[in-house]
Amino acid sequence: MSAPADPGVPELAVDRLTVLADGGRRLVDGVSFTVRSGQRLGVIGESGSGKSLTALAVAGLLGPGLSAAGSVRLAGTEVIGANEATLNRVRGSVVSLVFQEPLTALDPLMRVGRQVAGPLRRHRGLRGAELHEGVLRLMREVALPDPERLVRSFPHEMSGGQRQRVAIAMALACEPAVLIADEPTTALDVTVQAEILELLLRVVREHGTALVFVSHDMAVISEVTERVVVMRDGAVVEEGDVADVIATPRHPYTRRLVDSARALDAALAGRAPAAGGTTAGATP
Numbered sequence: 001m002s003a004p005a006d007p008g009v010p011e012l013a014v015d016r017l018t019v020l021a022d023g024g025r026r027l028v029d030g031v032s033f034t035v036r037s038g039q040r041l042g043v044i045g046e047s048g049s050g051k052s053l054t055a056l057a058v059a060g061l062l063g064p065g066l067s068a069a070g071s072v073r074l075a076g077t078e079v080i081g082a083n084e085a086t087l088n089r090v091r092g093s094v095v096s097l098v099f100q101e102p103l104t105a106l107d108p109l110m111r112v113g114r115q116v117a118g119p120l121r122r123h124r125g126l127r128g129a130e131l132h133e134g135v136l137r138l139m140r141e142v143a144l145p146d147p148e149r150l151v152r153s154f155p156h157e158m159s160g161g162q163r164q165r166v167a168i169a170m171a172l173a174c175e176p177a178v179l180i181a182d183e184p185t186t187a188l189d190v191t192v193q194a195e196i197l198e199l200l201l202r203v204v205r206e207h208g209t210a211l212v213f214v215s216h217d218m219a220v221i222s223e224v225t226e227r228v229v230v231m232r233d234g235a236v237v238e239e240g241d242v243a244d245v246i247a248t249p250r251h252p253y254t255r256r257l258v259d260s261a262r263a264l265d266a267a268l269a270g271r272a273p274a275a276g277g278t279t280a281g282a283t284p
């Protein structure tokens with residue numbers, strides 16, 4: 001008889017993760033955090049702070065010339081040093097990624113329906129009518145209009161927001177316990193950004209998914225996540241409850257990120273920024 005799953009084990013546990021470039025430069029340096037089912041963790045930092053490399057290392061997707069040390073456990077399975085078969089299994093059953101540019105996830109020459117079908121065949125073993133129904137169900141789940149027609153479209157025939165919905169549908173196909181979204185709205189129009197954030201929040205809530213949400217934007221982080229790690233030069237400089245971090249940032253770098261979000265908010269609202277004390281997460 002197998003032991004019952006330990007409710008205390010987080011879906012994602014990152015412990016002293018380090019990413020090294022070929023020459024030995026530390027691009028990510030001793031990063032640790034955990035995310036449990038249903039939790040939403042933000043990773044924020046300026047360009048080059050190591051957010052994307054952290055996200056890629058968690059999924060075992062670092063490119064050539066980069067190596068990782070430390071520990072990344074996804075639903076209890078160690079990713080660092082794992083062989084390709086283990087990584088493929090973990091990527092098909094535990095973790096999925098959504099990137100900034102949906103076209104990176106899509107083949108421009110393949111109809112959208114076939115692309116969404118790919119992970120359903122590979123990871124869930126669906127075939128024939130079941131597969132067809134599975135594709136339509138996923139496309140409905142991400143609120144794509146008229147899925148019966150869209151399955152026959154090519155990516156270039158869709159809007160940027162629709163393409164990101166398709167990429168999210170593909171990421172959800174394996175019913176991942178952990179979803180990593182790396183700046184998923186940065187490439188989209190402002191109005192579409194809000195819709196995609198709403199979609200992500202809905203699907204992680206409905207499935208109890210653990211979410212890692214990477215962004216350079218404190219306002220977006222405060223809207224989407226409940227905890228945040230702040231990265232600078234590859235290392236975590238601050239971690240905490242999002243509302244606390246915004247209200248009382250401890251590190252000067254975090255304070256700068258919060259202040260610039262406030263200044264942007266104030267500019268959008270046509271007024272001078274308030275002198276501290278209020279939160280920055282007031283994106284309309």
Ligand SMILES: Nc1ncnc2c1ncn2[C@@H]1O[C@H](COP(=O)(O)OP(=O)(O)OP(=O)(O)O)[C@@H](O)[C@H]1O
Nearest residue numbers: 021027045046047048049050051052053054063066
């Ligand atoms: N393949 C690589 N080889 C060497 N250095 C790299 C490689 N990929 C990224 N870097 C460097 O590692 C650092 C962290 O990069 P990373 O992409 O994680 O930053 P980021 O915080 O996600 O920034 P952005 O928001 O601009 O994507 C940067 O200095 C980057 O130049």
